[in-house]
Amino acid sequence: MSVLIRIPTPLRPLTNGQNEVQETGGNVREILDKLTAHYPGIGERILDEKGDVRRFINIYVNEEDIRFREGVQTALKEGDELSIIPAIAGGSR
Numbered sequence: 451m452s453v454l455i456r457i458p459t460p461l462r463p464l465t466n467g468q469n470e471v472q473e474t475g476g477n478v479r480e481i482l483d484k485l486t487a488h489y490p491g492i493g494e495r496i497l498d499e500k501g502d503v504r505r506f507i508n509i510y511v512n513e514e515d516i517r518f519r520e521g522v523q524t525a526l527k528e529g530d531e532l533s534i535i536p537a538i539a540g541g542s543r
Contacts, residue, residue: 451526453481456533464492478509479522481532496534506537 455471465471473488475481482503486493498504502522509516510533516524526532 451476451528451530453526454529454531455481455485456531458534458536460536461492461495461534464489464495475526477520477522477526478511478516478524478532481526482522508535508537509533510535 452472452474455473457465457469457471459469462469471485471489473481473484475484482493482496486497496504496507503509503516511519511524511526511530513531513533516522
């Protein structure tokens, strides 16, 4: 299945400036594995040392948080969109 992956601005230097990339895979884990293989350095920013999604990284499939589905085992179908969104903290008072 071909899936469109939306890359957040802080990770774009690792994808040669691309804001979207395409990968194929049947679930989120497969997509993340391929993304890591094709774009060195991106895996360490998204995944922890155990290979789990870092707690400050949110991943959505078609605007639905994978934490409320099957996590990285969330199944994908042709044309799905996967968004990687780092948590934002702070701000002014």
